[in-house]
Amino acid sequence: MSDSIKKVVLAYSGGLDTSVILKWLQVTYNCEVVTFTADLGQGEELEPAREKAKLMGLPDANIYIDDLREEFVRDFVFPMMRANARYEGDYLLGTSIARPLISKRLIEIARETGADAIAHGATGKGNDQVRFELSAYALDPSIKVIAPWREWDLNSRTALIAWAEQHQIPVPKDKRGESPFSTDANLLHTSSEGKVLEDPWEETPDYVYSRTDNPEDAPDVPEYITIDFEKGDGVALNGEAMSPATLLTALNDLGRKHGIGRLDLVENRFVGMKSRGMYETPGGEIYARAHRGIEQITLDRGAAHLKDELMPKYAELIYNGFWFAPEREMLQAAIDHSQARVNGTVRLKLYKGLAQVVGRKSPDSLYSERHVTFEDDAGAYDQKDAAGFIKLNALRLRLLAQQGK
């Protein structure tokens, strides 16, 4: 492939690995490199990435640094939350949902700069390579993709560092030793995996956590909050209107404080193996529970059950990297249709790792005290109707039983 690349846009963090990749692309493909560094709320300074890229010889015009936090939450996290998506029952898809946005921006920059390729730093064993590349191909079918980890032979830390030194790439002291695990972070979550986490019988060591306080150290007094929703999306915290990213940031602070959103999971990767991950999704966990809470009183049963049936497939699609696929968009159309009246306020109690819905109200509530009451309902509901309802629901079972089931 090396013969044909003229210009490549690299998803660049400014860290050692992607710095090595930057240089390796220059050396191997003899091509122009454009770097793209996104602020997705990972909590790192981005300007150092600019300096490093300059050091590698890139002109200003080839260095893109974008704050994508609002777009990330508004157009990716919130739509996914409308679906109550959890992969394999638990995982809130924090890494999965960020990848399509990065690819979207890589392709946009490729178009702006006339690049014919993109490159990323994901390995050949994981899901991220798939997510980056499926999104890229879906947005630009003729784009070329370079995945150095699948191509080069720098398959040990030592080899990587040696290559870096050989090519005058500064190696920070703390990168010389082995990192005890690998992480990915954005506004929705931090994931950790690998090395000390590779034995699924061993409890995750405390030093792995970076986004949440230990529930045992969290406040001894619960905290109550409210979240307001409009059309299925969060719009206010404790009555204060907030933009999507601002709201999620505030919920992250609350979740961190109360030790909410830690998840120890062994999951099934799209590439076929099981892996063990530790996820911290403090604000996302609170938000996800709140969203279910508001749906409880505003969503019709038929809509709610259909959503629940569709959710596993929807979550799988996002996990596997099919965000920009027609079937994900079809499911989104169905889900979004259901959210038109998902308006109202949810009250939650936060306490030592727990985020529990304790109240919900809505101008669009479908909950009818008049119908459900144990007291006299003034004719709202005729209990005799239930007899016919049961009789006809039972009819097929009775016909079956008569045949000596």
Add this chain to the structure above:
Amino acid sequence: MSDSIKKVVLAYSGGLDTSVILKWLQVTYNCEVVTFTADLGQGEELEPAREKAKLMGLPDANIYIDDLREEFVRDFVFPMMRANARYEGDYLLGTSIARPLISKRLIEIARETGADAIAHGATGKGNDQVRFELSAYALDPSIKVIAPWREWDLNSRTALIAWAEQHQIPVPKDKRGESPFSTDANLLHTSSEGKVLEDPWEETPDYVYSRTDNPEDAPDVPEYITIDFEKGDGVALNGEAMSPATLLTALNDLGRKHGIGRLDLVENRFVGMKSRGMYETPGGEIYARAHRGIEQITLDRGAAHLKDELMPKYAELIYNGFWFAPEREMLQAAIDHSQARVNGTVRLKLYKGLAQVVGRKSPDSLYSERHVTFEDDAGAYDQKDAAGFIKLNALRLRLLAQQGK
């Protein structure tokens, strides 16, 4: 219908309501009554029910009191847990799963005693009438069912008590006033609903809880436990082999102590309205998380994802009362097929309402450190395979994009 009933088997708790029903059946249908009182682990003495039935004139032969706890957990709770069933995302179906067993026993007793009808004390607004009756009809298509709450006009507490007094039924002092909410209990859970819980915006008062300590009052030190599984069912706690009911009882004690398994839910009833319930499922919540934990390392991805896709429908069937329906049995056959190698041990941390899986191991583990490692994998996995994998997964998306999607 009153003309034709000769003998009726009544699901009898010994409480005021079913005592009134017992007498009402005698008076209204002029028929022989057989009472059936089940020990499902609700934590109440059953012998008083015998005495009360005798007081109403029933001979010993017409009084059935059965300990169904092992059958309940072994044949109903555990099969349901194999499916990771949660209704509407959260509810562990504690009431729903007990009803078919009660109906099964009602029908058996009807056959033993030559009864032509059964009766239950569920109201015409709820799900339980449906569950009782669908199960009964599925097991005996010619059985008659009497649901007094749908037939009589004792539609207020006052009317009920007046009728009781008029018919010499002892009314306990504490039943004269209004109970502030209604409960159902068995070995899996206690549910509370109605009255003080009817406003879904109001937080559940502390006095409603009966099965779990308040997390705020739970021990400040976490407790670690292990559960062993064989073929998808729990068989031991902390290494000690236990029968199904013994295991669930022990987990209930642990759950109570650590404040685990409280759920405040607004759910959709099968009869068409929303209702708000407070569920306490202490042992069940621990068990459910443990079961997911052991599946994480022993269940193939294809099997796991299929299970996740089928689960909402399976849970809905149980909730709606279709336990003895062919489609529930079909789903069970699929689910049970998947559990053949769900063997191993899960380690959990219990702390102030949280039950978290922190470790899992199995002789049948499908987790392969050799494949997943960030280190040299000695050829277990060829990263170059991923390129082809992605290319072919992307092909349809590229063809689509070429058409100017």
Add this chain to the structure above:
Amino acid sequence: MSDSIKKVVLAYSGGLDTSVILKWLQVTYNCEVVTFTADLGQGEELEPAREKAKLMGLPDANIYIDDLREEFVRDFVFPMMRANARYEGDYLLGTSIARPLISKRLIEIARETGADAIAHGATGKGNDQVRFELSAYALDPSIKVIAPWREWDLNSRTALIAWAEQHQIPVPKDKRGESPFSTDANLLHTSSEGKVLEDPWEETPDYVYSRTDNPEDAPDVPEYITIDFEKGDGVALNGEAMSPATLLTALNDLGRKHGIGRLDLVENRFVGMKSRGMYETPGGEIYARAHRGIEQITLDRGAAHLKDELMPKYAELIYNGFWFAPEREMLQAAIDHSQARVNGTVRLKLYKGLAQVVGRKSPDSLYSERHVTFEDDAGAYDQKDAAGFIKLNALRLRLLAQQGK
């Protein structure tokens, strides 16, 4: 209920049964009646219905006769066809899809005329009562519904005719004897059921068919046609642009001539029993096959497979009467999203009951001869990619097999 009805809108065919109902409503409820007669393409004169209604004393303002053919095909049949909906594998839902439109118009007329109730002539054993009433309640939750067949005691033909004569309702000669079966017709289909069709082992007698010629009598020479589609809807026949109803009418003529669309089915009713029906859907069968044909080259695999998975539920919803339910609308949103590029032309061969797609072309075709060719593909597809694709798809199966599956 009789005390409270002031004005009722009756779905009125002008036939004997609904004429009896008209009079019965006047007599029983002592209320004003408005008749609504729809032209859905059933192929009957509607003006006689006006005359009969006048004879029963209705003023002109109380007689509604509407041609709904275009609305029926455009807003009901075509959206359903986009989903490739077939109930229980075969049935094209010809009766089911017409009921919501009739209810919609009944409710509109009730609003226009200030009526507080609607009435229909469907029996208490069938699906149509459910479809009429669910749609009506979904559109007007406070509407009252009168279903005379569930209320009165005219449960034999003789009783009905006696009542008619007693109330001076003219009874056509041919209605005096028993009709050998019951029918429903509209532009999409004619269904026949009951009586001579009640034994599912007996072949349907030839005289039952009214919409299609016997394939054995159809032309011995095949006929080729083309249908053009835009966004999933048919827009032209043999190159000639047509409105929805015009197109379906023309296809019906073709289907009749070639004996296409006969279906002998035993189906499961929503009310719990099985029934045997004979359906003739001449144009609909051709159209349904053509729609699948155009999707074959224009629909992405992910979209197509999702549609196939959703279809049985979608068809069940329509069959059961849940057209105006949120979950049907959600599914429709997903389906419609998929049809944006379902454009092009399908060529079909019609011959003695067969309607076969023999060709399809589209400006939006996703079919790529370049990729699929057995010849040299000039690098469009790298066969070596398949090795990695298979390897990673197989990985989980190999890990499973290593565990001694």
Add this chain to the structure above:
Amino acid sequence: MSDSIKKVVLAYSGGLDTSVILKWLQVTYNCEVVTFTADLGQGEELEPAREKAKLMGLPDANIYIDDLREEFVRDFVFPMMRANARYEGDYLLGTSIARPLISKRLIEIARETGADAIAHGATGKGNDQVRFELSAYALDPSIKVIAPWREWDLNSRTALIAWAEQHQIPVPKDKRGESPFSTDANLLHTSSEGKVLEDPWEETPDYVYSRTDNPEDAPDVPEYITIDFEKGDGVALNGEAMSPATLLTALNDLGRKHGIGRLDLVENRFVGMKSRGMYETPGGEIYARAHRGIEQITLDRGAAHLKDELMPKYAELIYNGFWFAPEREMLQAAIDHSQARVNGTVRLKLYKGLAQVVGRKSPDSLYSERHVTFEDDAGAYDQKDAAGFIKLNALRLRLLAQQGK
């Protein structure tokens, strides 16, 4: 990979392509070759394959020729038919279902002969490579797979023939020219694709068909047959008991005679492209319709609808090659559970391409004339029950409408 193969089992037809592969394996891998030729009912003499293999130097012990017809129909076709499986709405999966059996036998022979690899003649563009290899890996995770079409550079007919001649492989005269299309055949179907079929707008030429007479040339008089089923499997034709393969063979004769089972399809391959195929499944089409027919009267609605919902996924799994995957087995367990009482007789009419169910009867019929009748049903069904049934089904829709949907 070439360094490590000692002995390879080749799926060998005796034709030119697999003969070239046989020699190429000897030359390239310098390894011992075992040939396996299966009689799956493709209608070709197998003994010539033995002679050809001998000519290539194989000893008798290395030549396997097996008649797998009964196993094929009994253990693969019939289980699939129990599911009413059709891929993308139409395709009866004739090729897909044969591949796992061939792989199973290849692996068995590899074990018997101590071979460490298998080889097949499927190209790198198709589904068959995937099906062969996924099955092989699922049955033997350490097996090596050689797919010459993905490895060699004989990418044109000319190159292949040149190589054959160079290696003294006899090239039949009729193989020198281009075959106008490619076929696969077994007892269930014959598929044709490629070349003259590659333009999906062009009608399939008549000379492509080999298994069915043209409907236009079929008898002018319909033929009636009966098929008996036991537990969902066909057991007799016209009252005569037959083994699975015998029954399918007899149905193939009938289907050929009446021109039944031709299908012109553009389908989505697992590897990502669309392809156009012409399928002839004469007996399978008759059988599939008969199976649906017997299910109509013997299968409960809940079971039937669940089957319909699961079918698309089940068919996709078979199409994609996941026969030996846990999720296919889970679905099979569910499906098989439903077939316990699918017993009885179906009557079909065969005429010029049509196979129509015209009657069905069963000792286990769930069809109840007593319930469905338009006549007096002697109290079997209380029409008033329908009112309550509808009211409660409508309740959620009314609550929704009250909120001003």
